[in-house]
Every structure is written in C-alpha cells, then in structure tokens.
Amino acid sequence: MDESKKDSLIPVTAELNIPFPSPREAEIAYGSLSVDKEPKRGGVSKSLSVKDEVLIVHFKANDVRTLRVSINSFFEHVKLVSQTMHMFGPPK
Numbered sequence: 001m002d003e004s005k006k007d008s009l010i011p012v013t014a015e016l017n018i019p020f021p022s023p024r025e026a027e028i029a030y031g032s033l034s035v036d037k038e039p040k041r042g043g044v045s046k047s048l049s050v051k052d053e054v055l056i057v058h059f060k061a062n063d064v065r066t067l068r069v070s071i072n073s074f075f076e077h078v079k080l081v082s083q084t085m086h087m088f089g090p091p092k
Helices: 003-008 023-033 062-087
Strands: 012-019 044-053 054-061
Touching: 003 062, 012 062, 023 044, 023 054, 023 062, 044 062, 054 062
Parallel strands: none
Antiparallel strands: 012 054, 044 054
C-alpha cells in the first residue's frame, strides 16, 4: 500500500480548551457553536462541552489537512461569537 494512503487511514484528533471570562459566556458560546454540525462528506466529527469557563472541543478527522481546515473554520466562528458578546457587553 502506498505510504500516503496508509497514513490517511489513521484518524487524527485534537482537543481545544478555549477559556472565556465567565462560565455564562462559555455556555453562550457553546449554545452558538454547537449548532454548526460538520458536513458528513468532510470526514470530520466534532463534539463540544463546557467545564466552568472553558469551552472544550474534540475533533476527529481522517487526515491532518482536513483537521487543520476544520479547526481554522471553527476558530473563525469562535472569533465571531466572542466579538458579538464583547459588542453587547457581559451577559446578565
């Protein structure tokens, strides 16, 4: 088997721990970001959870490139959610 094809059969994973100023803001981010499911054809699965003020995200992909693209896209969404919360002030 071609070595590059052999490598692509091994799933790759990543875990992100994204801190927020408060548990409430982490919950808001979770609620906003958990609705965006990964496309089935993309070969990536993503799960989110919250612990205190930290949003925890687990990614699993078929190859490193797909994982990188998915994480980059996710960070764009996190940035937008964070900017929106900042614009409207701390949640009550």
